[in-house]
Amino acid sequence: MFNTExxxxxxxxxxSVAVVIGLSGVTILAWLYLFQMAGTMGGMRATSPMVxxxxxxxxxxxxxxxxFAMWWIMMVGMMLPSAAPMILTFATINRKKxxxxxxxxxxxxxxxxxxTAWGAFSVFATAAQWGLQQAALLSPMLIANNVYLAGALFVxxxxxxxxxxxxxxxxxxRSPLNYIINSWRNGRRGAFVMGWQHGLxxxxxxxxxxxxxxxxxxxxLVWVATIAxxxxxxxxxxxxxxxxxxxxxxMTAFGAYLVVTG
Numbered sequence: 001m002f003n004t005e006x007x008x009x010x011x012x013x014x015x016s017v018a019v020v021i022g023l024s025g026v027t028i029l030a031w032l033y034l035f036q037m038a039g040t041m042g043g044m045r046a047t048s049p050m051v052x053x054x055x056x057x058x059x060x061x062x063x064x065x066x067x068f069a070m071w072w073i074m075m076v077g078m079m080l081p082s083a084a085p086m087i088l089t090f091a092t093i094n095r096k097k098x099x100x101x102x103x104x105x106x107x108x109x110x111x112x113x114x115x116t117a118w119g120a121f122s123v124f125a126t127a128a129q130w131g132l133q134q135a136a137l138l139s140p141m142l143i144a145n146n147v148y149l150a151g152a153l154f155v156x157x158x159x160x161x162x163x164x165x166x167x168x169x170x171x172x173x174r175s176p177l178n179y180i181i182n183s184w185r186n187g188r189r190g191a192f193v194m195g196w197q198h199g200l201x202x203x204x205x206x207x208x209x210x211x212x213x214x215x216x217x218x219x220x221l222v223w224v225a226t227i228a229x230x231x232x233x234x235x236x237x238x239x240x241x242x243x244x245x246x247x248x249x250x251m252t253a254f255g256a257y258l259v260v261t262g
Contacts, residue, residue: 020084023081030077071125072118078210086173086179105188111195112192113199116192116196129214143217151259153214154251157211157255158249158252174236209227
């Protein structure tokens with residue numbers, strides 16, 4: 001009788017490779033979009049009512065959709081690399097269930113739940129951007145034009161790095177296997193909820209750090225990449241908790257400096 005186990009093993013390994021390729025492809029596409037958006041932002045400022053003038057104009061629904069898409073795609077590009085170990089852990093559990101002929105769900109459902117959490121954050125970020133622009137606190141370059149606002153954002157982000165909530169969320173983000181084992185839910189809905197909950201943990205880690213984009217430039221891709229790298233190191237490198245605390249001190253000190261010297 002023909003032995004199908006080697007063939008099945010090869011297919012399952014290829015499935016994990018496909019997950020890696022898929023995550024890499026989506027991340028690259030997100031960054032390509034951001035580069036294109038940054039390159040065309042100048043022209044958009046010249047024609048859109050979002051342009052900051054002495055009297056900020058209201059957004060249209062098209063403006064809101066554009067900015068929401070920008071934020072969500074930015075979050076995809078920034079957060080997928082650091083979420084890859086969790087998504088791959090879920091894919092590995094799925095692979096083992098397939099090997100035992102047990103019910104399994106596509107890994108994309110877990111990933112979609114994760115990205116939906118960041119989509120929810122993007123709604124909040126879009127609303128915050130609208131409010132700041134209407135209050136004339138953002139320049140045409142989408143950067144805070146009030147040094148006290150910038151300083152306050154850095155101080156808040158820095159202090160948050162030391163809070164119990166921050167470190168609870170960071171602990172869950174840094175332990176993919178523990179999270180998967182302790183939070184496992186069966187079925188497609190369960191996979192989506194698991195991804196959503198993990199996204200909320202990541203959001204709990206990073207939401208105030210993401211708020212720094214208002215201080216340093218929403219479309220400043222150098223800083224976007226810097227924050228993405230910081231999040232990656234904090235979540236995946238050894239002693240991530242120490243990285244979080246040290247960065248908290250630095251952010252708080254810099255924010256205080258801006259406020260005092262502003």
